[in-house]
Amino acid sequence: MPMNDNAEFRPKIVAFCCNWCSYAGADLAGSSRLTYPADVKIIKVPCSCRVNPMFILRAFEKGADGVIMCGCHPGDCHYSTGNYYARRRMTLLFSMLDYIGVEHGRTRVEWVSAAEGVKFSATMNEFVEKIKSLGKNVRLGDLRCRS
Amino acid sequence: MQRIGVFVCHCGSNIAATVDVKKVTETALMEPGVVHAEDYQYMCSEAGQAKIAAAIAEKNLTGIVVCSCSPRMHETTFRTCAERAGINPYMVEIANIREHCSWIHKDVEEATKKAVILMRAAVAKVNLNTPLKPGESRVTKRALVIGGGIAGIQTALDIADAGYEVDIVEKTPSIGGRMSQLDKTFPTLDCSACILTPKMVEAAAHDKINIYTYSEVEQVSGFVGDFTVDIRKKARSVDMNKCTGCGLCQEKCPSKKTPSEFNRGLNTRTAIYTPFAQAIPNVPVIDREACIKFKTGKCGLCSKVCAAGAIDYEQKDEIITRKYGAIVVATGFDVIKLDKYDEYAYSQSRDVITSLELERIMNAAGPTKGHLQRLSDGREPKNIVFVQCVGSRCADERGKSYCSKICCMYTAKHAMLIRDKYPDVNVTVFYIDVRTPGKNFDEFYRRAVEEYGVNYIKGQVGKVCPEPDGSLTVYASDLLDNKQLRMSADMVVLAAAIEPSASVRQIATMLTASIDTNNFLTEAHPKLRPVESPTAGVFLSGVCQGPKDIPETVAQAGAAAVKAIGLLAKDKLMTNPCTAKADELMCNGCSQCANVCPYGAISYETRLVMGPGVRENRRVAVVNNALCQGCGACTVTCPSGAMDLQGFSNRQIIAEVDAICR
Ligand SMILES: Cc1cc2nc3c(=O)[nH]c(=O)nc-3n(C[C@H](O)[C@H](O)[C@H](O)COP(=O)(O)OP(=O)(O)OC[C@H]3O[C@@H](n4cnc5c(N)ncnc54)[C@H](O)[C@@H]3O)c2cc1C
Ligand code: SF4
Ligand code: SF4
Numbered sequence: 001m002p003m004n005d006n007a008e009f010r011p012k013i014v015a016f017c018c019n020w021c022s023y024a025g026a027d028l029a030g031s032s033r034l035t036y037p038a039d040v041k042i043i044k045v046p047c048s049c050r051v052n053p054m055f056i057l058r059a060f061e062k063g064a065d066g067v068i069m070c071g072c073h074p075g076d077c078h079y080s081t082g083n084y085y086a087r088r089r090m091t092l093l094f095s096m097l098d099y100i101g102v103e104h105g106r107t108r109v110e111w112v113s114a115a116e117g118v119k120f121s122a123t124m125n126e127f128v129e130k131i132k133s134l135g136k137n138v139r140l141g142d143l144r145c146r147s
Numbered sequence: 148m149q150r151i152g153v154f155v156c157h158c159g160s161n162i163a164a165t166v167d168v169k170k171v172t173e174t175a176l177m178e179p180g181v182v183h184a185e186d187y188q189y190m191c192s193e194a195g196q197a198k199i200a201a202a203i204a205e206k207n208l209t210g211i212v213v214c215s216c217s218p219r220m221h222e223t224t225f226r227t228c229a230e231r232a233g234i235n236p237y238m239v240e241i242a243n244i245r246e247h248c249s250w251i252h253k254d255v256e257e258a259t260k261k262a263v264i265l266m267r268a269a270v271a272k273v274n275l276n277t278p279l280k281p282g283e284s285r286v287t288k289r290a291l292v293i294g295g296g297i298a299g300i301q302t303a304l305d306i307a308d309a310g311y312e313v314d315i316v317e318k319t320p321s322i323g324g325r326m327s328q329l330d331k332t333f334p335t336l337d338c339s340a341c342i343l344t345p346k347m348v349e350a351a352a353h354d355k356i357n358i359y360t361y362s363e364v365e366q367v368s369g370f371v372g373d374f375t376v377d378i379r380k381k382a383r384s385v386d387m388n389k390c391t392g393c394g395l396c397q398e399k400c401p402s403k404k405t406p407s408e409f410n411r412g413l414n415t416r417t418a419i420y421t422p423f424a425q426a427i428p429n430v431p432v433i434d435r436e437a438c439i440k441f442k443t444g445k446c447g448l449c450s451k452v453c454a455a456g457a458i459d460y461e462q463k464d465e466i467i468t469r470k471y472g473a474i475v476v477a478t479g480f481d482v483i484k485l486d487k488y489d490e491y492a493y494s495q496s497r498d499v500i501t502s503l504e505l506e507r508i509m510n511a512a513g514p515t516k517g518h519l520q521r522l523s524d525g526r527e528p529k530n531i532v533f534v535q536c537v538g539s540r541c542a543d544e545r546g547k548s549y550c551s552k553i554c555c556m557y558t559a560k561h562a563m564l565i566r567d568k569y570p571d572v573n574v575t576v577f578y579i580d581v582r583t584p585g586k587n588f589d590e591f592y593r594r595a596v597e598e599y600g601v602n603y604i605k606g607q608v609g610k611v612c613p614e615p616d617g618s619l620t621v622y623a624s625d626l627l628d629n630k631q632l633r634m635s636a637d638m639v640v641l642a643a644a645i646e647p648s649a650s651v652r653q654i655a656t657m658l659t660a661s662i663d664t665n666n667f668l669t670e671a672h673p674k675l676r677p678v679e680s681p682t683a684g685v686f687l688s689g690v691c692q693g694p695k696d697i698p699e700t701v702a703q704a705g706a707a708a709v710k711a712i713g714l715l716a717k718d719k720l721m722t723n724p725c726t727a728k729a730d731e732l733m734c735n736g737c738s739q740c741a742n743v744c745p746y747g748a749i750s751y752e753t754r755l756v757m758g759p760g761v762r763e764n765r766r767v768a769v770v771n772n773a774l775c776q777g778c779g780a781c782t783v784t785c786p787s788g789a790m791d792l793q794g795f796s797n798r799q800i801i802a803e804v805d806a807i808c809r
Contacts, residue, residue, distance in 0.1 A: 012808055020661075020681060028215045030246025038252050038261040041807045042243070043268070044218070047742075047797055050779030059570065060802055062808035064610065072661070078681065079778035080659045080745050089783065115673075121251070 028117030296324020299690025305708030371684030725794030736766030
């Protein structure tokens with residue numbers, strides 16, 4: 001696909017959503033017809049604690065411009081403690097990513113409950129705006145993966 | 148290599164209007180592994196499912212991708228369909244192109260592009276799916292009900308009548324809950340005790356119901372069908388088997404100054420007490436904090452007067468461990484504390500009371516023997532002002548954002564009862580809105596206005612000032628006449644908001660049941676599964692799930708019972724097969740995974756491990772499939788990458804990432 005310089009930059013964004021809260025929150029955003037850009041693609045995981053830092057590195061390596069991870073609110077994890085582990089892991093990972101040049105703004109953790117369709121859509125709108133302002137992610141990208 | 152069929156649903160026009168379904172179908176055929184693709188109006192219909200079954204048979208499919216609504220809607224439908232057509236149900240994946248695509252995007256080209264990508268990710272995943280087989284677990288045919296208010300009692304009776312054993316755990320010394328504190332009940336004005344006590348007696352007498360009062364749940368482990376619960380039976384200091392309920396000890400007890408919880412602190416009780424005359428069980432408890440014997444070692448009067456020799460100062464807390472198949476939460480509510488609402492002078496004047504306190508004052512067995520009087524001087528009030536929505540529907544963080552639902556009705560009840568018994572008393576009600584949906588409810592409210600001459604004023608009370616002469620000045624606004632009012636009253640009654648019992652957070656944590664921002668327990672689906680918690684095997688009964696009156700509470704209690712019975716009636720349950728599994732060859736037995744597992748599902752065994760170039764006894768992690776709930780915490784913790792989650796494996800998720808970022 002030839003890159004047209006004049007075309008609006010459309011980022012690639014991966015959103016990991018836990019099955020119990022955030023995925024349901026995204027469903028609620030859908031059934032309430034709350035729009036957010038099509039750049040966001042959701043991957044369902046059982047719990048935010050299932051998100052291996054490796055998945056996020058892989059996404060950046062394959063050309064993602066932003067990765068967001070959503071889970072149940074602290075204290076509300078379906079598995080009681082999963083999101084606490086996730087939060088700690090992501091804090092570490094994101095600062096390491098920032099250190100190697102993947103800006104903090106490209107990664108985000110957000111707690112979205114099954115009742116927070118509005119928050120889900122608002123978060124995605126905000127996140128896409130942020131990524132657009134940061135532009136294309138060049139760090140970590142494996143050139144062999146680009147077409 | 149898989150042979151995958153892709154089925155794209157139009158969902159009428161829900162999907163087809165924004166996503167070019169033909170294009171998605173055509174593109175699917177170019178994906179690796181896909182040998183069949185078709186679209187149809189309604190995939191979930193009989194006809195749609197028949198198409199899937201036919202394609203499985205004709206094309207020998209091994210995997211299915213359905214591009215449709217959320218898996219939360221129809222994943223089970225399509226899995227069952229696949230299973231009937233002869234392939235493993237876990238070979239089915241859903242691409243959510245409705246909630247996550249057609250419903251939120253307007254541009255057809257954009258939405259179609261996204262739908263294609265979501266389809267690709269699902270295909271990439273199915274390429275790596277493996278057949279999974281659910282395990283089986285047994286069901287203990289016994290239910291636990293936490294909370295012995297009307298909700299808990301009704302649920303227990305219904306479950307017991309169906310033939311299953313039920314234990315009720317109630318925190319206070321008696322069952323009955325808030326309803327036992329009420330005087331008369333709307334909309335029929337029948338006496339609360341007259342309809343509640345027979346139910347309490349029935350529960351106590353039922354041969355399938357076992358009641359633990361003065362007890363609390365201390366620990367819960369296990370899962371649906373097989374919970375293990377520790378119950379702390381607090382020391383009553385009175386032997387339940389010996390006590391005859393004569394009450395002599397309570398008459399003689401010299402420690403009489405403890406505020407009565409049952410009467411909301413309007414009078415006092417003794418250290419050895421039963422909360423109210425109809426308490427069940429009719430066995431007193433000694434409040435050890437108030438008891439002179441426990442404080443100083445002297446006294447012991449109750450033991451001397453007790454002819455049955457039931458008093459036992461040495462009694463210890465007892466921990467009872469029991470197994471249950473189902474747990475029903477019925478922990479009810481409390482009224483909020485009013486310390487943040489001092490403009491109503493609740494803490495300054497004894498004549499400013501809450502509605503629940505008024506219930507006790509109006510009750511013949513209450514602190515004033517049912518005589519309406521001011522608590523400060525015992526005079527009969529002449530002008531009473533009711534203030535609605537104190538702390539309910541509150542925009543700021545002082546109160547609750549929700550409507551407490553019952554206050555409009557009970558205030559109309561109070562106003563009517565007062566006007567009926569004391570026709571000279573003027574009753575004014577300040578309200579924001581009067582909300583009376585419910586059978587015969589609006590008629591009830593209109594009777595208060597039309598027949599009983601209660602003065603309803605739309606407007607808020609800004610301030611209540613206690614005056615030196617003992618009266619109360621009420622400053623309020625009248626929104627309909629658009630004027631400020633200043634009114635003298637001798638009693639003010641506040642309809643304080645209700646909130647879930649303080650202990651519900653602890654209970655929810657133990658059960659891994661979720662609660663909302665207001666501490667009400669969350670239902671599995673707000674419309675379709677209103678009495679189930681998202682945690683399998685946990686059900687919700689009464690006000691712990693949201694504000695309700697008695698008829699609604701009883702209806703929900705019955706519904707929760709039916710759901711619990713449905714579970715208890717099963718001999719075996721299928722368990723979720725998406726469990727963790729350690730690769731023996733990679734595992735080095737480091738024990739990191741067991742540390743993070745919330746269910747204690749991981750143990751370690753020394754086993755003979757065989758592989759290329761390996762043949763030795765090693766300590767390796769073993770996951771108990773019946774305990775593992777499939778959260779995946781261990782998979783990320785595992786430093787050697789040995790632990791993986793079936794159904795959400797590392798390779799599957801990476802395949803999805805790759806497909807999205809392609
Ligand atoms: C002032 C007032 C007037 C009312 N008037 C009416 C009326 O006229 N008509 C009407 O229909 N409704 C009325 N209601 C509503 C009615 O009181 C409720 O609908 C009803 O009591 C709800 O029952 P429940 O069992 O859900 O909760 P509750 O009655 O609160 O019972 C919960 C029980 O659980 C126990 N518990 C709590 N936590 C734990 C724990 N951790 N472990 C063990 N046990 C625990 C509590 O001690 C309690 O016994 C009124 C309410 C108020 C406040
Ligand atoms: S021993 Fe305690 S409970 Fe018994 S009479 Fe004395 S103060 Fe009351
Ligand atoms: S997936 Fe979760 S529940 Fe299962 S063994 Fe691992 S940590 Fe325990």
